[in-house]
Amino acid sequence: MQHNKIGNNSINNYTNILVIPAYEPDEKMITLLKEIHLTGIIKTIVVDDGSGPSYRKMFREAFTYADVISYLDNAGKGSALKCALSYIKEVYGQNVFIVTADCDGQHTVDDILLIYKELSKNPDSLILGSRAFDNNVPLRSMFGNTITRGVFYLSCHKKVYDTQTGLRGFAGKYLDYMINIEGSRYEYEMNVLIKAAKDNIDIKEVQIKTIYIDDNKSTHFNTIKDSYRIYKQILKYSLSSILSFITDYISFIFLSLILVDLGSISLIISNIGARLVSSTLNYNLNRNFVFKSKESIKSSIPKYIVLATFVIIVNTYLLSLITKTILPNRYVAKITVEVVMFILNGVIQKMFIFNKPLTSNATQGSVNISTIKQ
Numbered sequence: 186m187q188h189n190k191i192g193n194n195s196i197n198n199y200t201n202i203l204v205i206p207a208y209e210p211d212e213k214m215i216t217l218l219k220e221i222h223l224t225g226i227i228k229t230i231v232v233d234d235g236s237g238p239s240y241r242k243m244f245r246e247a248f249t250y251a252d253v254i255s256y257l258d259n260a261g262k263g264s265a266l267k268c269a270l271s272y273i274k275e276v277y278g279q280n281v282f283i284v285t286a287d288c289d290g291q292h293t294v295d296d297i298l299l300i301y302k303e304l305s306k307n308p309d310s311l312i313l314g315s316r317a318f319d320n321n322v323p324l325r326s327m328f329g330n331t332i333t334r335g336v337f338y339l340s341c342h343k344k345v346y347d348t349q350t351g352l353r354g355f356a357g358k359y360l361d362y363m364i365n366i367e368g369s370r371y372e373y374e375m376n377v378l379i380k381a382a383k384d385n386i387d388i389k390e391v392q393i394k395t396i397y398i399d400d401n402k403s404t405h406f407n408t409i410k411d412s413y414r415i416y417k418q419i420l421k422y423s424l425s426s427i428l429s430f431i432t433d434y435i436s437f438i439f440l441s442l443i444l445v446d447l448g449s450i451s452l453i454i455s456n457i458g459a460r461l462v463s464s465t466l467n468y469n470l471n472r473n474f475v476f477k478s479k480e481s482i483k484s485s486i487p488k489y490i491v492l493a494t495f496v497i498i499v500n501t502y503l504l505s506l507i508t509k510t511i512l513p514n515r516y517v518a519k520i521t522v523e524v525v526m527f528i529l530n531g532v533i534q535k536m537f538i539f540n541k542p543l544t545s546n547a548t549q550g551s552v553n554i555s556t557i558k559q
Contacts, residue, residue: 199357200281201227201301202273205251205288206265208234210243213290218250220294227301228252228277230269231288235259262351263373270364279357282308287351296393300354303391311359311381313345314352315390333375341382346390348378359386425470430523433463437519452508452515456501464493500526 203221207214214231221227229251233244235258244253254272266285273281284300286292296314303312333348351374355363368376381388436459444451468489472482503522504515512518 198280199305200277202277202281202283203227203229203297204232204266204269204273204283204285205229206232206234206262206269206285207236207244207247207288208259208262208265209236209240210288214288215243215246215250217286217288217290217292217294218247221297222250224294224298227297230254230272232265232269234261234265261370261373263368263370263376266373267364270360273357274360274364277357279360281357282354283357283360284354285351292352293394296352299391299393300352303389304354304356307387307389308356308358310355310387310389311377312354313347313388313390314350314393315345315347316350316395317392337375337378337382341379343382343388345378345388348375350393352393353377425467425474428470429463429467432466433459433523434519436462438516441515452505453501456504456519457497460493460497460500464489464496468493496526 205214205217218229218231221229231244231247231251231253233240233253233255235256236244244255247253252272254268256268270283273283282301282304284297284304286297292314300312300314304310334346337343337345337348353374363377366373366376366380368374378388437455440455440458441451444454447454468486500522503525504518507518507521508515512521
């Protein structure tokens with residue numbers, strides 16, 4: 186079978202490594218491995234993500250064409266990927282081009298080679314194999330990708346058409362970066378995109394074939410559980426913000442009513458008082474529930490006080506300005522100002538207050554590597 190070539194085959198002396206996480210795969214994985222092996226320019230690493238004894242024969246056959254990493258318990262796609270990346274770092278170092286692909290037949294050899302080719306031109310970028318979703322796409326896949334695309338744009342303000350693609354490429358200099366990103370299951374791939382966007386890493390998409398075999402029935406993606414994992418950070422932050430806003434608004438109304446005799450200054454006092462109450466609630470919710478920060482209170486609370494003071498000043502200034510100009514009704518103006526402050530407050534908290542230190546969790550939890558075959 187004739188395939189597209191990758192430049193001069195060596196890509197500037199980089200070692201080309203393909204990573205395939207596999208949980209209970211079928212013969213489509215072996216077919217892909219055979220075709221990749223025939224190219225003669227790609228080393229493949231297959232991770233058996235705890236598929237169990239009944240799949241040992243499958244992985245023994247895979248060992249003919251690839252290095253196979255196996256461990257006992259299923260730990261999820263994110264853990265499998267990070268396990269392979271840790272192995273690459275130890276065995277091959279950083280002078281590599283890495284492409285990840287799924288084991289279910291959705292990615293062709295030509296598309297894999299296309300990612301390597303694009304990566305050779307853009308070694309500083311994260312390359313995504315983007316599907317067109319133009320025909321014969323299962324409804325839940327189309328719906329899921331549309332929702333995820335929208336959520337990603339709202340949270341990162343960056344357009345990525347195929348946020349759920351498993352065909353991705355990046356240079357070895359990003360090994361530590363990728364290993365340290367949170368997530369052990371399907372949410373890991375979304376977390377990679379969110380962090381890359383946050384850190385201004387260039388994300389490039391190249392169009393690949395859209396392939397769904399047998400209506401994608403072989404997927405191990407659990408619509409409810411795995412969707413929750415993907416969206417939970419955004420959902421938790423939104424819930425915390427809503428509860429804090431309700432507390433803030435009720436406190437603002439209460440203080441405005443009891444301080445009505447103070448005249449115009451009651452607006453400022455009511456707003457500051459309400460912000461102090463809601464900020465206390467917001468700090469505790471975000472520290473313990475949303476970001477689950479390991480940072481000590483002594484370390485995080487001074488930074489939060491600085492943020493809260495900044496927010497109170499800006500919030501109160503905007504509220505006073507709006508009520509004196511375009512919205513005299515203080516209760517309507519209050520809602521307008523809070524909407525504006527919502528995004529700014531969350532970004533600052535995530536980046537500077539509850540930002541978790543980078544720690545590798547490539548082999549945490551139930552991942553106990555039992556065999557590494559070379």
